[in-house]
Amino acid sequence: MTMSSSSPRTVLVTGAGGGMAAGINARLAAAGHRVLCADVSGEGSERAAQAVRDAGGRADAFTVDVGDSSSVRALREEVARAAVDVDVLVNAAGILDRKFLVDHDDSSFERTIAVNLVGPFRMIQAFSPGMISRGWGRIINISSIAGVTGYAYPSYAASKAGLSNLTRSLVIDLWGTGVTVNSICPGVVDTPMVIDAVREQIPRKVPTEEIIDPAEIGALAAFLISDEACNINGANLVIDGGATSYFQLFDRP
Numbered sequence: 001m002t003m004s005s006s007s008p009r010t011v012l013v014t015g016a017g018g019g020m021a022a023g024i025n026a027r028l029a030a031a032g033h034r035v036l037c038a039d040v041s042g043e044g045s046e047r048a049a050q051a052v053r054d055a056g057g058r059a060d061a062f063t064v065d066v067g068d069s070s071s072v073r074a075l076r077e078e079v080a081r082a083a084v085d086v087d088v089l090v091n092a093a094g095i096l097d098r099k100f101l102v103d104h105d106d107s108s109f110e111r112t113i114a115v116n117l118v119g120p121f122r123m124i125q126a127f128s129p130g131m132i133s134r135g136w137g138r139i140i141n142i143s144s145i146a147g148v149t150g151y152a153y154p155s156y157a158a159s160k161a162g163l164s165n166l167t168r169s170l171v172i173d174l175w176g177t178g179v180t181v182n183s184i185c186p187g188v189v190d191t192p193m194v195i196d197a198v199r200e201q202i203p204r205k206v207p208t209e210e211i212i213d214p215a216e217i218g219a220l221a222a223f224l225i226s227d228e229a230c231n232i233n234g235a236n237l238v239i240d241g242g243a244t245s246y247f248q249l250f251d252r253p
């Protein structure tokens with residue numbers, strides 16, 4: 001077996017028009033995988049698919065609101081009509097609502113949970129049966145270090161903690177099926193989701209003093225799809241430059 005060998009797979013990426021997915025789409029397409037780019041923004045998914053094709057890869061665009069179960073079902077039917085088998089699901093769609101406890105209205109907390117936690121669950125429900133029937137599949141959830149430690153914005157932290165524990169729990173459901181499920185828990189990745197105030201803090205809060213390139217997340221996703229990663233299951237893989245590895249009571253002297 002060669003290093004990181006992997007048969008060409010069909011990979012469905014949600015949030016495909018986003019900054020992190022740009023790195024995931026590009027890396028997976030470069031590894032020979034076909035990328036199904038799905039985003040709530042039709043324009044975003046088209047742009048993402050076009051970027052893959054411009055680089056010589058294979059990609060198709062789909063529109064889905066993962067926070068709406070009927071939209072997820074419609075996507076499953078659209079993909080089935082196109083006679084495409086989804087081998088790998090990457091749940092990268094997510095929202096960060098910068099609201100504190102008292103700022104949330106009657107529905108804002110629930111919307112974050114719907115997109116960041118229920119969305120991946122519905123996507124897994126929709127696309128894992130095909131993987132199970134073919135005896136092979138990979139599910140990769142993009143969680144966050146905000147699901148590992150506490151975080152300023154409670155809806156986001158709760159949604160990502162839920163997603164990370166959903167990941168662990170689904171190994172039981174998927175026992176013996178040939179389908180593995182893992183999360184990637186990034187620290188600060190260079191995407192439009194990151195505000196300048198956070199970027200400025202990186203040298204004091206991240207031991208590597210670096211912001212993460214979306215391509216690094218893509219490389220980790222590509223490894224999780226490879227044959228060598230077949231026994232990585234139920235893991236929450238932190239990639240954060242060391243940010244969560246120490247107690248941040250004081251700034252580094």
Ligand SMILES: NC(=O)c1ccc[n+]([C@@H]2O[C@H](COP(=O)([O-])OP(=O)(O)OC[C@H]3O[C@@H](n4cnc5c(N)ncnc54)[C@H](O)[C@@H]3O)[C@@H](O)[C@H]2O)c1
Pocket residue numbers: 014015016017018019020021038039040041044064065066067091092093094095096115142143144145185186187188189190191192193194
């Ligand atoms: N950027 C970071 O530092 C960072 C760190 C940890 C985790 N994450 C997670 O990585 C993922 C990608 O984030 P990003 O930084 O690329 O953000 P981004 O805002 O650039 O991309 C998010 C994408 O998700 C799409 N999206 C939003 N709601 C959706 C919905 N209901 N249905 C389908 N698509 C939807 C958006 O249109 C957008 O294209 C998110 O889950 C985020 O929580 C980001």
